[in-house]
Amino acid sequence: MKATVPSELKKLYRQGRVVPFVGAGASMSLEWITSVSAAAQKGPSWSEMVSEACRIMGYSDPELLRYRGTDLQILEFFGQKMGNFAPLTNWLVRKFDVDDSAIAGSKVHTALAALINSRTYYTTNYDDLLERALRLGGRQVKVVARERDMGGTEPVEVVKFHGDFNNPDLMVFSEAHYYKRLRYDSPLDLKLRSDLLNRVALFVGYSFSDVNIGLLFDQLNELLKSLPDSDNGKRAYIVVNNPSDFEYTLFKRRNIEIIPTYGDKRTETLFEVLEEIVA
Template identity: 45%
Template sequence: MTCQVPRDLIARYKEGRLIPFIGAGVSMSVNWETSDGTSHRGPSWGELVDQAGRMMGFDDAELLRVRGSDLQILEYYRIKNHQQLADLRNWFLNEMRAPDQALRDSEVHAALAQLTRCNLVYTTNYDDFIERSLIIHGRKAYPVAIESHIAEALKKRTIGTLADAVEIVKFHGDLSNPERMVLSESDYERRLKLAEVEDQRLRSDILGRAILFLGYSFRDWNVSYLFRIVNDQFGHLPLAPTGRRAYIVVADPSDFEAELFRARNIEVIPIRSSHRTEDTAKIIKELADA
């Protein structure tokens, strides 16, 4: 299987009408070693849920998964901890201490920094890998997690201090603003109403633009949630021959996945599961070189 970048996607990038939307798979592509020789990588969603289970006394989170979904496990964690996320947040902060060199060496993050026609990036990740890697590779970056950040960005752009900066919209919040993190079942249920500030911002940003989803899987809850926004709220993309509003990079997609995505006006770009990082970086580089 070879990864081929759709011509329509290349055209949207060259027009400056493309928004990269980054998921956990991109953070997981970052690898590093600590001083004691232990290997690390950006943690997955599953590892976050596993840790929440351990903090509640369950050595094997699979025992909890027999009873409920990952989102329900995190909802249970919230309830048991009186709605507090401090311990889980501290664990996550410790796990996400990737050194600058790890981000500098990340093929995917280095490729993302080359997308000079994209000045807006969305992510559901809580970490700071994207903004840090952009700065490391010589780009300006400004993270936006809450409404006051949006206001500040508008102010800075007006006076010119954010010229050429990439705005990183932390669509599910970040570790600096835990009260706005979308983490548990009730958080997602609230956001599915599509009435939060972040949703209003996304609706506005989608107008006239296409989205490229990177680092998501077909089973990812975020995917169905985000596709609901894209498909239920909008028709075909104007000034695009295919009318395609979204593209998603998927490892070894089956016909089942491809057909379901296609029915939602989303084009699947296949990559090899054995070469996820390499193939994802190749797709981004092909866009950057267009």
């Protein structure tokens, strides 16, 4: 069944009023071959990253720590035990060793870059796949991770809401990091509130299967509540594959409207949604 994009979202896109918010699912949709392995590689999920953190600390079975606490608490434990998150960051950098050809061949990243009426993108991903895709699509990009990055003349901004490999001190990993961000008073929080004035957010690559996502959406919903009503009463949309009453109920509470897709080919259906927005 082909997804149907709400007509009001397509209208807002034509008016340049859609702000894409890109999550881990976009990076996980990309497959590539590395120089050391003939097997296809994918970007790691949040759960895979936490499991690797457990192994770095010497726990061969990550479920032993998951029995003790949440993923965010495990990462808090990691930061305390290891002294910093450099070992985990280094692992992520190696996992995202991706050639330009693979990014250019990614339907999802190509479709994101083709949203030419969107001039500001947000992402919670640490990798650089989104900005590279935009540049490969011929667009000039300014990466914003902290206050001093704001401004400039580049026509497209990619806001790294949880930091990135070039700003490891800003990477949001642990429970303590989230508590700090939930104050809603960082320069990026203030920028997001400003960027969403008379605009709507479009979430792609997100689900409630990752433990940090509920906290992120609560944070964004808190910011959105302080904004005036949009023209159509909507503040955010999210693409969800095979949604159930579970997703509809939880996203409705956060004032986020679901764009449903169906079937097992998540990459294909997400691509179709992005393509239909600009049609």
